[in-house]
Amino acid sequence: MPLQTPFHPRTSELCTSLLWKEWAGYHAVCSYDTVNDREYIAFRHAAGLIDVTPLMKYEVTGKDAPSFLARVMVRNIEKLRVGRVTYCCWCDDRGKVLDDGTITRWSEEHFRVTSNSPALQWLQRCARGFEVAIHESTDRIGVLALQGPASRTILAAAAEAEIEGLRFFRATTGMVAGKPVEITRTGYTGDLGFEVWTANENALPVYDAIMKAGKIHGIEPCGLDAMDVTRIEAGFVLHGVDYFSARTCMIESQKSTPFEIGLDWAVQLKRESFVGQAAILAEQDRGVARRLVGLELDWDDLERVFEESGLPPEVPRHAWRDPLPVYRDGRQVGQATSGAWSSILKKNLALATVNKGWSEKGTELMIETTVDFERKKMKAVVVPKPFFDPERKRT
């Protein structure tokens, strides 16, 4: 049975819809109301508070922590300065992605790595010969993500910490409700936002203080459904949906490289050796076989496929994650792995992996859809990601 996060007493009281799901072994709210619009609106127009405790967390400490992480990660973590956060992925020896997450450098010799799936064994295996200690802290630390344009104002009111000056992907510490917290300017919504990390025993007072400070700014408790829409708008890939950890794949073609999932920018190749480096270099020479791209489904064509069945056009009410084949000239050239109707952009969006040659901006593809039990194809165009990228995210 899934566990309860330290915020459960609050979230369970608020979740009148009883819509929950399991997330990495924990109970997690899908949406507090039977419709998630209000939560989505809060993320984009005010602020949403979401319990992200189930993210796996590892404390990496010791003299060799920087060089160790530089060896495991595709990014040169030795260069990450104290008080900063970065995002990257890590690979197996063959350069296939195992997982992705954030890495925060809390002090010279203390880093925190987050991941979607258990990583302790892999990290420990790679640690041989390094003077490091790796401890999982998932069930000791509660994490809240406060996301949205009002998040800074709210957190500044709730926390005794330097919030106004905390820049994008920076970390700091402070107090909320008299309890020590760690704060990072990070999140999974592609908006202005923060994550607040606190020991389990302080979880409830911290939760209450943030909700209280947020009341006059329109804060809403939010669930995973609303966040899923925002992460698609932000163009973020989701482990287990848009790509799969090499450790869980049965066949080679299910595995992905960092380039294939669009993390080129996170890969730092020209440096001392790291896990997967040789394979990634070889891939670079060879050329990347497929690419994760953003797709915009053509509205007129969507109206057409519904009109053919005599139906009014419909847009998905939730983000979807059942893969759909993507075609070009009648041949399958890839698959869309998740998508959502963006009510802020008035666009029907999808994330898709397509073969080389079809990933250029403006490329016209066809995506499968089912209308009235009938499979149809409709037009979709490759567009740049993020689909939604407000300035406030960075400033």
Add this chain to the structure above:
Amino acid sequence: MGANYDAIVIGGGHNGLTCAAYLAKAGRKILVLERRHVLGGAAVTEEIYPGYHYSTCSYVVSLLRPKIIRDLDLPSHGLEIMPLEQSFQPLHDGRGLVRWSDWEKTRRELARLSPRDAEIYPEFGRTMVQMARFVKPILDMVPPDPGSLDPRGLSDLLRLGKRFQNLGPDLQAVKYRMLTMSAVDFLDGWFESDSLKAVMSVSGIIGTFLGIRSPGTAYVLLHHYMGEIDGAFRSWGLSKGGTGGISLAIASAARSYGAEIRTESPVQKVLLKNGSSEGVVLESGEEIRARVVVSGTDPRLTLLGFVGEENLDDETVSALKNFKMRGSSGKVNLALDRIPDFTCRPGVGPHLFGDIAIAPSIEYLERAYDQAKYGDFSERPYLNIVIPSLTDPTVAPPGKHVMSIFVQYAPYHIKEGPEYWPKKREAFGDAVIDTLSEYCPGIKEAILHRHVLTPWDLEQEYGLTEGNIFHGELSLDQLFFLRPSPKMARFRTPIENLWMCASGSHPGGGIMGAPGMLAARELLRTRTV
């Protein structure tokens, strides 16, 4: 002297701006001239009381064409639309009805009024959506000219006719009923609950000087459902920063394509030479020339105002005079210190995040109309209220609120004469607040500032002739190729090179942008500009 611009757009309302944006996007040199200090016309946000941003006129958006949002990439220019989820109707007897986007919740609410209606309600919705599906393409097309032999227009007309043939017998019957009946008679065929019918019928009369029992008002109900199939997700929404946010986003898009926009530049008249437009003269005396002048103001102001009766043929003049522009509504905007309890549902709950309708019964609405018929404002009017600050906290200081109250009936032609309105303004505002107090007793104490707009103000300040919120009633006889008259239905006027692009043209009023977009499309297609 040659033309300085390819086109001048008179008026920076959202339609004028949309037209300008499309023309500029097509590479034309465009100048927009707005009389006021702010852009937006009736889709405007104004900080009349410091810290509180009122959507002074229009307050919710439903039919803004998604195509415009995508074509002009409005989200990147700041457009954000937030769906309005529910509809709350406080009743006389201390009960209340909320229609939620959660269908099961709505069913339980409706069942308290009528278990039968609760079951029929979704069926009604489906029928309306099906009907709307047939009507919607009309919004996105230039109306054909039934009097011409232009094959293009004729084939459009035929295709439309054919669509209607395909409706199927049940929907055919619905169509005929909708085209001929009053909103109430039409709803009588579906529902038994008086208060449900009352609140649903009002969408048939908004912006018209008709009652809910006037024939032809049923059709306008459809417009209400059109938004649902627009890929808008929900039928109604709020614009971030108030409805002016929409106009400002369109203006920003227009500028990004190179359009020039001038505020505080009232146009006095259209420059004529041999019955053709050459440009405009500003009130300042400045003359500006352009190949085409496109008016984003209403048809009467455009022709009787900027061109002048003396330059028009009799037929045009009488068509314009017969075009019904009788204003019938007003607006009250409030800055609130807090949100007081509604008696039937205390507390600040999700029921207040949608719209709130004071339309408790059919009789109530009929009485309201009766008073208006005799030249008074309704003492107990229909109110449609939103509290946008609940959804969009940026429009008021933290913890404070703005309330937007649309009021009908407030006839332009009161018995003392329209110019008497300023003397009645505060009495009208009092009637609105007294009405609301009956359902929300603490409202008076919560008011920090009150801003009242009568139809006279809508005319004087916002340039809406007779205070008509839609530049002419949206009644069946004034839509499609009859808007504003058969001869002027295709954005053209009898004056060569003078076009129209706003709500007085097809497909009509509301924050839609469609007239602006279609006029631009037609101007470009015909290479007029």
